[in-house]
Amino acid sequence: MATQILMPALSPTMEEGKLARWLVKEGDVVKSGTILAEIETDKATMEFEAVDEGRIGKLLVAAGSEGVKVNAPIATLLADGEDASAAVTSAAPAAKAEAPKTETPAAAPTAAVAAPAVEIANDPSLPAGTEMVPTTVRIALRDAMAEEMRRDPDVFLMGEEVAQYQGAYKISQGLLEEFGDKRVIDTPITEHGFAGIGIGAAFDGLKPIVEFMTWNFAMQAMDQIINSAAKTRYMSGGQMSCPIVFRGPNGAAARVGAQHSQDYANWYSSVPGLKVIAPYFAADAKGLLKAAIRDPNPVIFLEHEIVYGRTFDVPKMDDFVLPIGKARVVKEGKDVTIVSYSLGVGLTLEAVEKLEAEGISCEIIDLRTLRPLDIDTVIASVKKTNRIVTVENCWPFGSPGTEVASQVVAQAFDYLDAPPGKVTGKDVPMPYANNLEKAALASVDDVIAAVKAVCYRS
Amino acid sequence: MPEPKTAPNIANAEALKKMYEDMLLIRRFEERAGQLYGMGLIGGFCHLYIGQEAVIVGMQAAATPKDQLITAYRDHGHMLACGMSANGVMAELTGREGGYSRGKGGSMHMFSADKKFYGGHGIVGAQVPLGTGLAFANKYRGNDGVCMTYFGDGAANQGQVYESFNMAELWKLPVVYIIENNQYAMGTSVARHSALADFSKRGVSFNIPGIQVDGMDVEAVEAAGKEALSFARSGKGPIILEMKTYRYRGHSMSDPAKYRPKEEAAEVREKRDPIDHFGQKLIQRGVATENDLKEIDTRVKQVVIESADFATTSPEPALAELYTDIVI
Ligand SMILES: Cc1ncc(C[n+]2csc(CCOP(=O)(O)OP(=O)(O)O)c2C)c(N)n1
Ligand SMILES: [Mg+2]
Numbered sequence: 112m113a114t115q116i117l118m119p120a121l122s123p124t125m126e127e128g129k130l131a132r133w134l135v136k137e138g139d140v141v142k143s144g145t146i147l148a149e150i151e152t153d154k155a156t157m158e159f160e161a162v163d164e165g166r167i168g169k170l171l172v173a174a175g176s177e178g179v180k181v182n183a184p185i186a187t188l189l190a191d192g193e194d195a196s197a198a199v200t201s202a203a204p205a206a207k208a209e210a211p212k213t214e215t216p217a218a219a220p221t222a223a224v225a226a227p228a229v230e231i232a233n234d235p236s237l238p239a240g241t242e243m244v245p246t247t248v249r250i251a252l253r254d255a256m257a258e259e260m261r262r263d264p265d266v267f268l269m270g271e272e273v274a275q276y277q278g279a280y281k282i283s284q285g286l287l288e289e290f291g292d293k294r295v296i297d298t299p300i301t302e303h304g305f306a307g308i309g310i311g312a313a314f315d316g317l318k319p320i321v322e323f324m325t326w327n328f329a330m331q332a333m334d335q336i337i338n339s340a341a342k343t344r345y346m347s348g349g350q351m352s353c354p355i356v357f358r359g360p361n362g363a364a365a366r367v368g369a370q371h372s373q374d375y376a377n378w379y380s381s382v383p384g385l386k387v388i389a390p391y392f393a394a395d396a397k398g399l400l401k402a403a404i405r406d407p408n409p410v411i412f413l414e415h416e417i418v419y420g421r422t423f424d425v426p427k428m429d430d431f432v433l434p435i436g437k438a439r440v441v442k443e444g445k446d447v448t449i450v451s452y453s454l455g456v457g458l459t460l461e462a463v464e465k466l467e468a469e470g471i472s473c474e475i476i477d478l479r480t481l482r483p484l485d486i487d488t489v490i491a492s493v494k495k496t497n498r499i500v501t502v503e504n505c506w507p508f509g510s511p512g513t514e515v516a517s518q519v520v521a522q523a524f525d526y527l528d529a530p531p532g533k534v535t536g537k538d539v540p541m542p543y544a545n546n547l548e549k550a551a552l553a554s555v556d557d558v559i560a561a562v563k564a565v566c567y568r569s
Numbered sequence: 570m571p572e573p574k575t576a577p578n579i580a581n582a583e584a585l586k587k588m589y590e591d592m593l594l595i596r597r598f599e600e601r602a603g604q605l606y607g608m609g610l611i612g613g614f615c616h617l618y619i620g621q622e623a624v625i626v627g628m629q630a631a632a633t634p635k636d637q638l639i640t641a642y643r644d645h646g647h648m649l650a651c652g653m654s655a656n657g658v659m660a661e662l663t664g665r666e667g668g669y670s671r672g673k674g675g676s677m678h679m680f681s682a683d684k685k686f687y688g689g690h691g692i693v694g695a696q697v698p699l700g701t702g703l704a705f706a707n708k709y710r711g712n713d714g715v716c717m718t719y720f721g722d723g724a725a726n727q728g729q730v731y732e733s734f735n736m737a738e739l740w741k742l743p744v745v746y747i748i749e750n751n752q753y754a755m756g757t758s759v760a761r762h763s764a765l766a767d768f769s770k771r772g773v774s775f776n777i778p779g780i781q782v783d784g785m786d787v788e789a790v791e792a793a794g795k796e797a798l799s800f801a802r803s804g805k806g807p808i809i810l811e812m813k814t815y816r817y818r819g820h821s822m823s824d825p826a827k828y829r830p831k832e833e834a835a836e837v838r839e840k841r842d843p844i845d846h847f848g849q850k851l852i853q854r855g856v857a858t859e860n861d862l863k864e865i866d867t868r869v870k871q872v873v874i875e876s877a878d879f880a881t882t883s884p885e886p887a888l889a890e891l892y893t894d895i896v897i
Contacts (some may be wrong), residue, residue: 117607117608118608119607119608119824120607120608120609121607121823122822122823123613123614123823124610125823143600144600152823154823155823155824155825155827156825157819157823157825158825159607160603162600162601162603162604181608182608182609208681243782247668270754271755271757272755275756275757275761275828276755276757276828279755294708297757297761297762299723299726299754299757299762299763300693300694300724300727300754300762301726301727301728302725304728305729327691328692328693329726330692331692331694332600339607364611364613365612366612366613366664366675367613367614367675367677368613368614368674368675368676368677368678368691369673369674369678369692370677370678370690370691370692371613371614371677371691483705524746537891537892539891539892539895539896542672542673542886542890543613543661543664543670543672543673543674543675543676543678543886544614544665544672544673544675544830544886544890545612545664546885546886546888547664547672547673547885547886547890547891550888550891551891567623
């Protein structure tokens with residue numbers, strides 16, 4: 112009975128890939144461990160091994176094919192004595208049993224969003240007529256670091272797998288080759304130690320960029336970040352400075368469980384002495400990372416793995432630096448103000464497309480920086496729309512959205528036509544199961560429901 | 570094939586075949602898990618133990634039911650070897666109700682109070698103080714148990730490891746630290762991450778003895794395990810076993826392992842594979858026949874296929890589970 116060999120998923124967020132090369136041909140005998148093909152994901156080229164033994168019947172997908180969906184049949188595998196014309200009667204053994212309630216297996220939350228239909232306002236800070244280059248957030252971050260390293264020999268990058276491996280999430284691609292191992296440094300897995308070493312070097316005036324493979328691992332380094340980096344300027348009566356950037360992916364990727372999925376926006380934004388940045392768009396990632404590297408204070412730079420592969424316009428300028436602490440009105444509207452940051456902006460854009468189709472005009476504000484908080488831009492908007500919803504993915508208790516709501520209530524109470532609405536991740540550790548994880552994350556439906564609630568629409 | 574020199578001891582023969590079967594179960598289980606991952610039925614990170622099977626199986630052969638174990642995220646082998654069911658582990662990998670954590674933990678976070686398996690931890694190094702604390706509890710209760718605390722060569726650089734070492738020796742805690750040196754921490758080789766590459770010496774400044782063990786030889790592991798466990802059990806305090814081993818696959822499913830030459834893994838597989846070589850030894854010594862090993866393989870495959878079936882038919886957890894088990 113011939114079975115099908117299916118296109119494999121080779122990373123937590125992969126939905127399709129390129130079948131780069133076949134390493135077997137029709138008629139070859141394979142056994143467990145035989146390498147069948149090379150498959151390219153967005154991050155790497157992977158070898159794909161056989162699990163079952165048999166003989167390759169037909170290769171169904173040609174080498175070089177792009178965009179092959181996960182789980183699409185790519186070849187048939189024949190048992191002893193069958194020929195290639197044998198009818199395919201079953202998929203590989205375990206494939207037949209679909210989960211009773213599962214929809215798409217292991218799909219990344221809101222992955223691969225097409226360019227939103229919502230019109231995104233130009234950044235008013237850009238000179239008119241600036242040429243735009245479509246760029247992924249991943250490349251924008253890399254370019255920001257490379258430009259700053261070219262400009263200032265005191266800037267260096269340090270972290271786990273940032274050099275030879277080119278970054279666990281490929282953000283530092285090419286930096287080792289350009290800047291050498293004096294300035295692009297692989298560390299052992301010792302977050303508390305290397306965060307402290309970075310801070311010490313910054314006390315002496317160097318400008319370290321410390322990458323945490325993910326922010327989850329920075330909890331090991333929390334004492335140095337808060338007690339040493341954030342408080343020293345104050346404790347020294349202004350004598351000491353700590354010009355350091357801590358950066359890395361924050362929040363949930365896809366199904367990596369409770370210890371690898373936390374969103375730290377509320378933790379760091381609560382600390383005086385830090386600046387905290389959480390961009391969504393590639394241009395903001397670039398302009399704000401450059402600003403963060405130049406900033407004389409410790410800066411927490413929260414990225415998002417789901418956003419790394421998204422493509423947005425980045426202005427083509429010799430030195431594109433954005434001001435820290437300025438929110439941006441992404442889209443103007445009259446009925447409701449939606450305030451968000453990081454991946455939440457992507458969710459908001461998706462929701463707004465649907466809300467506008469139902470006649471609710473939404474103003475979208477991307478905070479971009481969480482500390483210092485640009486509350487003035489929010490208040491000005493609320494005075495116009497009289498309604499506000501905040502959208503984010505961290506836990507609800509003491510979140511930046513909660514802080515925004517509190518300040519809006521204090522400063523613009525009389526302008527509000529409804530209590531502030533709030534969308535966050537659910538108040539639970541991140542579960543692993545596909546259905547529970549979806550339920551735990553803020554969703555487009557949550558945003559739509561919250562906006563309708565403050566507009567008294569159903 | 571050389572004749573066996575002495576007639577095999579029957580009871581011992583069964584124990585040896587059991588070790589072979591336990592290692593093979595891990596190997597086949599992991600291969601199937603890799604396949605289910607490829608099909609999108611397992612998500613997130615999935616760290617396979619292929620190549621390292623002899624470490625946990627040899628240690629479990631040396632351990633007693635009083636002893637606890639704790640490890641990091643490369644944990645499927647540890648769970649199978651301590652007697653947790655393949656069905657329950659595989660169903661946790663697929664995030665289903667039938668999994669050990671009812672789908673809420675995933676590959677890196679599983680536990681069995683019953684088997685004294687204390688996880689399954691995703692933060693590199695965090696299990697080392699925890700294992701030391703389990704040993705503290707043993708001493709406190711005077712129950713004669715030893716905690717086997719497993720961690721990687723990369724984890725051996727974390728500061729909390731040395732805080733634990735100091736207290737464990739100071740308080741003579743019954744703990745065996747098993748460093749699974751598979752030569753790499755993700756993409757970084759030992760030579761690039763460790764100032765002192767001999768991990769058996771990592772306890773020197775705390776007066777903790779250490780032994781280097783061929784972690785590809787299940788009998789050598791068992792012998793060293795017995796020695797270390799009896800040392801710790803007798804009140805002499807902690808001891809370190811450095812297991813020299815190798816992981817054949819990438820760090821996790823999404824690691825293409827470009828940082829090492831392909832030939833390196835192929836050579837280890839060829840010359841030191843813990844399962845093939847042990848199988849050959851059993852045949853040479855007359856403990857098992859070629860046919861016995863085939864039968865074991867068939868039996869093991871059946872267990873694994875069943876586990877995959879169970880793991881793909883068990884339902885997803887009920888949505889109400891989102892809010893359970895947070896605090897009570
Ligand atoms: C505190 C922390 N930092 C980083 C990581 C990411 N990470 C996961 S496994 C790993 C490598 C660990 O290597 P090793 O201890 O040798 O164990 P192995 O994977 O080889 O079994 C890294 C860097 C993490 N999970 N936790
Ligand atoms: Mg290792």
